[in-house]
Amino acid sequence: MSEEEMMDDEVVKKFMFVNRRAPYGSIYALESLEVVLIAAAFDQDVSLVFSDDGIYQLKKGQETAGIGMKNFSPTYRALEMYDVEKLYVSKTAMDARGISKDDLIVDVEVLSDEALADLMDDQDVIFSF
Amino acid sequence: MAIEVNGKSFETDEEGYLTNLSDWEPGVAEIMAKEDDLDLTEEHWDIINFLREYYEEYQIAPAVRVLTKAVGKKLGKEKGNSKYLYALFPYGPGKQACRFAGLPKPTGCI
Amino acid sequence: MSILHTVNKSPYEKNSLDSCLSLASEGSALLLIEDGIYAALKGAAKEPQMKEAAQKMKLYVLGPDLKARGMAEDRVIEGIEVVDYAGFVDLAATHDKVNAWL
Numbered sequence: 541m542s543e544e545e546m547m548d549d550e551v552v553k554k555f556m557f558v559n560r561r562a563p564y565g566s567i568y569a570l571e572s573l574e575v576v577l578i579a580a581a582f583d584q585d586v587s588l589v590f591s592d593d594g595i596y597q598l599k600k601g602q603e604t605a606g607i608g609m610k611n612f613s614p615t616y617r618a619l620e621m622y623d624v625e626k627l628y629v630s631k632t633a634m635d636a637r638g639i640s641k642d643d644l645i646v647d648v649e650v651l652s653d654e655a656l657a658d659l660m661d662d663q664d665v666i667f668s669f
Numbered sequence: 670m671a672i673e674v675n676g677k678s679f680e681t682d683e684e685g686y687l688t689n690l691s692d693w694e695p696g697v698a699e700i701m702a703k704e705d706d707l708d709l710t711e712e713h714w715d716i717i718n719f720l721r722e723y724y725e726e727y728q729i730a731p732a733v734r735v736l737t738k739a740v741g742k743k744l745g746k747e748k749g750n751s752k753y754l755y756a757l758f759p760y761g762p763g764k765q766a767c768r769f770a771g772l773p774k775p776t777g778c779i
Numbered sequence: 780m781s782i783l784h785t786v787n788k789s790p791y792e793k794n795s796l797d798s799c800l801s802l803a804s805e806g807s808a809l810l811l812i813e814d815g816i817y818a819a820l821k822g823a824a825k826e827p828q829m830k831e832a833a834q835k836m837k838l839y840v841l842g843p844d845l846k847a848r849g850m851a852e853d854r855v856i857e858g859i860e861v862v863d864y865a866g867f868v869d870l871a872a873t874h875d876k877v878n879a880w881l
Binding site for chain 1 (some may be wrong): 787788789791792811814817820821822823824826842843844846847848849850851854
């Protein structure tokens with residue numbers, strides 16, 4: 541059986557990844573990104589939510605040479621090629637932190653808490669990082 | 670583990686991937702290919718160079734599916750298919766070509 | 780005597796900054812490092828609290844940590860001084876002790 545035929549038999553589920561941590565102070569953001577890429581490789585319906593400090597992961601202009609860590613923010617721009625196109629950010633989180641859509645490295649949809657709650661209700665599986 | 674290229678030693682992990690991406694030089698790919706009984710042609714180098722550029726831009730080694738699509742866009746439709754890429758890299762364009770290019774193993778590759 | 784406080788946690792995730800500010804005495808210094816730098820930014824919810832703190836103590840933020848997180852120096856609240864690693868060392872050396880809030 542070819543790879544594609546096998547895929548047809550698979551059940552596609554709605555996976556949501558909720559990202560709530562800043563990028564370099566802990567390993568959560570990077571780990572989440574890795575899991576997202578793996579889920580995408582299995583042709584699942586993937587949504588990403590960035591709320592609380594998670595919105596900092598998408599900040600433009602990260603330059604990590606000075607802290608000796610890998611800058612993984614460019615990888616968010618590759619998500620589209622993995623057919624991960626549903627990126628949502630929390631308006632509440634942006635407002636509290638003085639961050640606007642223009643500050644972000646990728647195109648996102650800004651949602652209210654209410655809209656995020658509805659979206660969450662609609663998922664099969666939710667991973668929180 | 671390590672491989673020797675022109676008297677210089679390059680550290681690799683247990684699966685043969687270069688530990689430090691920045692260590693890479695073309696000789697590394699040549700030696701790795703020789704160990705896999707492969708002669709690198711211009712077509713191989715197109716893919717290896719493409720992978721290095723991709724990594725530079727996105728900081729990841731692309732999954733095969735993504736690589737195939739991206740190669741098609743950049744190098745033409747006749748090269749953007751798995752038949753072409755597997756013919757060049759029989760152990761898998763993701764795994765083998767990434768290894769030659771000094772990249773880590775693609776995320777999601779088991 | 781004079782203490783250098785360091786805070787390395789985001790003020791929006793942990794209460795380290797709040798605890799530090801309520802216990803820091805007048806004339807002490809606070810250096811924001813790692814995720815602590817998010818407290819130093821203009822237009823954010825913590826700005827009023829930081830401006831008030833600047834009245835009683837000297838505030839610093841570590842430049843390389845700002846840069847890593849994509850925050851340009853012009854987003855830093857006026858009155859908070861940006862220092863590099865050498866500046867961090869100087870601060871540690873010129874204060875009697877360091878209190879690292881985790």
